[in-house]
Amino acid sequence: MATTTSNYDASSITALEGLEHVRKRPGMYIGSTGVGGLHHLVYEVVDNSVDEAMAGHASRITVTLLADGGCEVIDDGRGIPVDPMKDKKLKGMPAVEAVLSQLNTGGKFDGDGYKVSGGLHGVGVSVVNALSCRLECEVDRDGLRHFIEFRGGGKVKTRLKEIGKAPRGRTGTTIRFWPDPEVFETTDFRPQALLERFQMMAFLNKGLELRFSDRRPDGHAEPVSYHYNDGIRDFVKHINESKEPLFKKPGYFTQQEDDQEVEVAFQWNTGFNADGIHSFANGIATIEGGMHEEGFKKALTKVVKDYAANSTTLLKKDDKLEGEDIREGLTAIVSVRLREPQFEGQTKGKLGNVSVRSLLERATYDKLGDWLQENPTEARKVVAKAIQASRARAAARAARDKTRRKSALEGAGMPDKLKDCSSRNRDECELFIVEGDSAGGSATQARDPRIQAILPIRGKILNVERARLDHMLKNTEIQTLISAIGAGLGEDFDASKVRYDKIIIMCDADVDGSHIRTLLLTFFFRQMKALFEPDHEHVYIAQPPLYSTVVGKEKIYLKDDAAKDQFLSEHPTHKKEFQRLKGLGEMDWEELGETTMSSDKRTLLRVNVEQAAIADEVLSILMGENVEQRKQFIQANAKDVRFLDI
Numbered sequence: 249m250a251t252t253t254s255n256y257d258a259s260s261i262t263a264l265e266g267l268e269h270v271r272k273r274p275g276m277y278i279g280s281t282g283v284g285g286l287h288h289l290v291y292e293v294v295d296n297s298v299d300e301a302m303a304g305h306a307s308r309i310t311v312t313l314l315a316d317g318g319c320e321v322i323d324d325g326r327g328i329p330v331d332p333m334k335d336k337k338l339k340g341m342p343a344v345e346a347v348l349s350q351l352n353t354g355g356k357f358d359g360d361g362y363k364v365s366g367g368l369h370g371v372g373v374s375v376v377n378a379l380s381c382r383l384e385c386e387v388d389r390d391g392l393r394h395f396i397e398f399r400g401g402g403k404v405k406t407r408l409k410e411i412g413k414a415p416r417g418r419t420g421t422t423i424r425f426w427p428d429p430e431v432f433e434t435t436d437f438r439p440q441a442l443l444e445r446f447q448m449m450a451f452l453n454k455g456l457e458l459r460f461s462d463r464r465p466d467g468h469a470e471p472v473s474y475h476y477n478d479g480i481r482d483f484v485k486h487i488n489e490s491k492e493p494l495f496k497k498p499g500y501f502t503q504q505e506d507d508q509e510v511e512v513a514f515q516w517n518t519g520f521n522a523d524g525i526h527s528f529a530n531g532i533a534t535i536e537g538g539m540h541e542e543g544f545k546k547a548l549t550k551v552v553k554d555y556a557a558n559s560t561t562l563l564k565k566d567d568k569l570e571g572e573d574i575r576e577g578l579t580a581i582v583s584v585r586l587r588e589p590q591f592e593g594q595t596k597g598k599l600g601n602v603s604v605r606s607l608l609e610r611a612t613y614d615k616l617g618d619w620l621q622e623n624p625t626e627a628r629k630v631v632a633k634a635i636q637a638s639r640a641r642a643a644a645r646a647a648r649d650k651t652r653r654k655s656a657l658e659g660a661g662m663p664d665k666l667k668d669c670s671s672r673n674r675d676e677c678e679l680f681i682v683e684g685d686s687a688g689g690s691a692t693q694a695r696d697p698r699i700q701a702i703l704p705i706r707g708k709i710l711n712v713e714r715a716r717l718d719h720m721l722k723n724t725e726i727q728t729l730i731s732a733i734g735a736g737l738g739e740d741f742d743a744s745k746v747r748y749d750k751i752i753i754m755c756d757a758d759v760d761g762s763h764i765r766t767l768l769l770t771f772f773f774r775q776m777k778a779l780f781e782p783d784h785e786h787v788y789i790a791q792p793p794l795y796s797t798v799v800g801k802e803k804i805y806l807k808d809d810a811a812k813d814q815f816l817s818e819h820p821t822h823k824k825e826f827q828r829l830k831g832l833g834e835m836d837w838e839e840l841g842e843t844t845m846s847s848d849k850r851t852l853l854r855v856n857v858e859q860a861a862i863a864d865e866v867l868s869i870l871m872g873e874n875v876e877q878r879k880q881f882i883q884a885n886a887k888d889v890r891f892l893d894i
């Protein structure tokens with residue numbers, strides 16, 4: 249007995265040393281101490297319960313943000329074991345205490361089920377303990393309710409004890425934790441972000457019910473329950489909700505072998521997006537793809553091509569299908585589970601296990617092949633759509649070659665609409681894309697013709713998200729833009745040829761203006777992505793001032809309400825009226841010259857690639873019918889979409 253006790257005390261001390269390290273270097277374990285890291289704590293605890301569900305022992309997880317700032321996660325699994333550890337080092341320590349206080353003890357020591365282990369997740373609940381000022385755990389097991397409690401980053405406050413009977417027949421684990429305000433910059437959870445992940449987990453684990461409620465006094469989130477009996481099929485339907493599916497019921501297949509299994513759901517829509525494949529490994533999004541995606545894409549191309557080759561009524565002699573034609577409009581979820589996932593790449597978002605590639609190749613070739621045979625109506629639609637895409641691609645290539653030849657033969661003739669600048673030093677040149685001819689006229693008068701070029705854009709340019717390249721190239725507004733920028737487009741785009749240092753979008757502050765701005769950003773994002781690369785960052789949004797007023801003889805412009813308040817606090821005796829400017833369309837050229845077009849008075853917003861990607865996504869959502877999705881998206885990205893004024 250004496251040795252047991254001393255062993256136990258010794259391992260408690262080692263445990264604390266481990267947790268000390270976590271507190272010293274939280275970033276190493278949870279990425280950051282911002283809101284992302286804070287949420288990581290929740291995911292870590294929930295992941296453990298999801299593992300228990302994946303192993304077939306739990307079916308419901310309830311997450312509650314408590315009134316006092318804590319977070320509670322309840323599951324109905326087997327309950328973390330409470331018996332003393334047998335292992336030499338931890339001899340005598342209750343297993344639950346080891347799980348909660350020993351780094352790397354993880355959840356599973358019975359080798360049962362897949363564990364979520366990668367660079368990002370699976371650091372263990374002990375990390376949550378280390379970064380919490382308080383953590384409680386209740387385990388219902390063997391008819392009893394057990395309780396253990398920690399304080400100050402993992403120090404045992406109450407040793408494991410029985411606190412009564414478990415409710416009849418119930419087993420499960422409850423973990424409550426209070427993130428340490430000394431560690432985190434904020435301890436304010438954001439339900440929107442949490443919910444997004446809970447929903448994803450519910451999609452990826454069919455039958456699992458994930459409930460969420462927010463009991464914080466100022467919490468606004470409504471209680472939510474995610475529960476999908478059709479798992480990733482429901483996921484695909486959900487993604488395609490705002491789109492127009494080619495057929496009603498998503499296809500689905502699954503295959504299992506030895507240590508790994510795969511599940512795939514798919515459905516094409518009428519859209520033109522060719523990267524609608526979303527892949528996951530052990531419930532973790534693999535943003536950078538990897539072996540599972542590779543195998544799936546390869547077999548998808550082959551199986552659809554083989555099928556098309558046998559349907560002579562659709563395929564003409566010159567048609568040549570490629571992978572991207574077949575993927576156009578496809579929404580697919582590829583979810584694999586394996587024992588030892590290898591997460592690689594910059595953000596650990598790429599699955600490296602080679603064996604998964606051949607599993608996916610075989611499964612997809614066989615089972616998607618069966619699906620095509622068994623669903624001839626759907627299969628014809630898929631093939632017809634791919635053929636259409638391939639013809640469009642051929643036409644676009646021809647159109648591009650023509651543009652290229654033309655510029656080589658005729659010299660780079662600039663479009664009439666462009667009022668170009670005279671300087672040939674591109675580092676000082678600016679292109680203003682202005683909405684409408686009248687604003688274009690004012691801007692032309694206000695500009696410095698040496699370094700400022702004006703390109704008026706009329707009406708709404710084509711929605712590039714929806715339009716194929718060949719249609720897009722026929723649009724005169726787009727043609728004008730491409731020639732003015734002068735660096736080609738798509739895969740031929742060459743950022744070193746861009747003719748201006750700054751490309752400044754100048755639109756009205758109304759709905760149409762923000763729509764055109766979003767369309768332009770989407771076009772640049774899709775066809776001239778290098779414009780947003782960190783060392784280029786050519787794209788800007790002009791923010792015309794909202795107010796003007798007069799001080800003495802000088803006209804002062806104020807960009808927004810905050811600037812107006814600031815001005816008033818600095819000029820407490822100011823009595824003159826404020827004029828509310830009606831946006832670019834209503835400004836005369838002198839006003840423009842003194843504000844948006846003056847290099848020292850204007851406010852420009854530089855657009856980075858993330859913001860452009862958001863514009864792109866906003867657009868596809870705005871085009872869709874799903875108002876709820878649009879609302880949610882805008883809420884979740886409030887900070888980053890503000891400049892789009894939607």
Ligand code: 0RA
Binds near residue numbers: 296323327356
């Ligand atoms: C280790 C072993 C067993 C279950 C668990 C851990 C477990 C961990 C967590 C964390 C949150 N909820 C959990 N539920 C279970 C298996 C126990 C057995 O064999 O009965």
